[in-house]
Amino acid sequence: MPDVATRGLRVCALYPDLMNIYADRGNLLLLERRCRWRGIDFELGSSGLGDELDPEGADLFYIGGGQDRDQRRCAFDLAEVKRDALHEVARRGGVILAVCGGYQLLGHSYRMAGEDLPGVGLVDLITVREDGPRLIGNVAIEVELEPGWRRVLAGFENHGGRTYLRGDAEPLGRVLKGFGNNGRDGFEGVRAGGVIGTYLHGPLLPKNAWLADWLIARSLAVAGPLAALDDGLEEAAHADARRAAGV
Numbered sequence: 088m089p090d091v092a093t094r095g096l097r098v099c100a101l102y103p104d105l106m107n108i109y110a111d112r113g114n115l116l117l118l119e120r121r122c123r124w125r126g127i128d129f130e131l132g133s134s135g136l137g138d139e140l141d142p143e144g145a146d147l148f149y150i151g152g153g154q155d156r157d158q159r160r161c162a163f164d165l166a167e168v169k170r171d172a173l174h175e176v177a178r179r180g181g182v183i184l185a186v187c188g189g190y191q192l193l194g195h196s197y198r199m200a201g202e203d204l205p206g207v208g209l210v211d212l213i214t215v216r217e218d219g220p221r222l223i224g225n226v227a228i229e230v231e232l233e234p235g236w237r238r239v240l241a242g243f244e245n246h247g248g249r250t251y252l253r254g255d256a257e258p259l260g261r262v263l264k265g266f267g268n269n270g271r272d273g274f275e276g277v278r279a280g281g282v283i284g285t286y287l288h289g290p291l292l293p294k295n296a297w298l299a300d301w302l303i304a305r306s307l308a309v310a311g312p313l314a315a316l317d318d319g320l321e322e323a324a325h326a327d328a329r330r331a332a333g334v
């Protein structure tokens with residue numbers, strides 16, 4: 088893969104200091120390791136509050152989870168400063184991975200404690216903080232990222248917000264175990280081309296290394312599978328996570 092090896096993967100983490108709970112750094116580390124193990128260069132940049140976002144500046148944009156209070160600061164910044172750039176990334180088929188708090192901000196709004204936080208409107212969904220307990224626990228979902236390629240994603244969820252897909256928004260997967268978007272409709276996450284939102288963390292990518300590879304390949308527009316790695320440990324973690332979720 089000479090083209091990939093010379094170009095490398097450029098990842099941009101949005102608000103890495105504020106939107107970063109439940110192993111978001113682990114997700115970024117795993118992307119780095121799986122690139123470097125294959126001789127693919129890796130570059131990690133970041134974009135914080137007030138920073139303009141260059142839609143061509145990275146191959147993969149990452150938004151992690153956050154507490155409501157930190158999410159609030161980021162929501163206004165995303166909507167006011169970075170919205171157009173993120174829409175441009177999505178338009179050109181770039182990859183945006185958003186986890187939990189970040190996922191909630193991909194939609195139209197996050198209603199919490201009497202206030203509507205704006206979303207970036209990349210996907211047709213809303214999130215509402217309703218009465219009732221937080222949705223916490225191990226979770227497993229079935230996904231089909233490519234036609235006919237069904238896999239299980241295993242992880243952990245902990246969110247107060249309930250997310251509802253609208254219109255023709257497509258879920259990322261079908262809940263096998265856990266709550267997913269809202270604990271009611273059996274859907275989890277959202278997928279629109281290269282834009283993926285999910286409630287799974289704990290951490291998402293080390294427990295599902297195959298998803299990391301899919302993201303790397305898609306971000307670099309590599310046709311065909313990446314070079315195989317010795318994934319014994321990752322597969323054991325995946326099996327443990329599936330066992331914990333009871334699937």
Ligand code: GLN
Binds near residue numbers: 154187188245
């Ligand atoms: N603050 C959001 C919620 O509770 C997201 C939490 C998270 O990222 N884990 O719904």
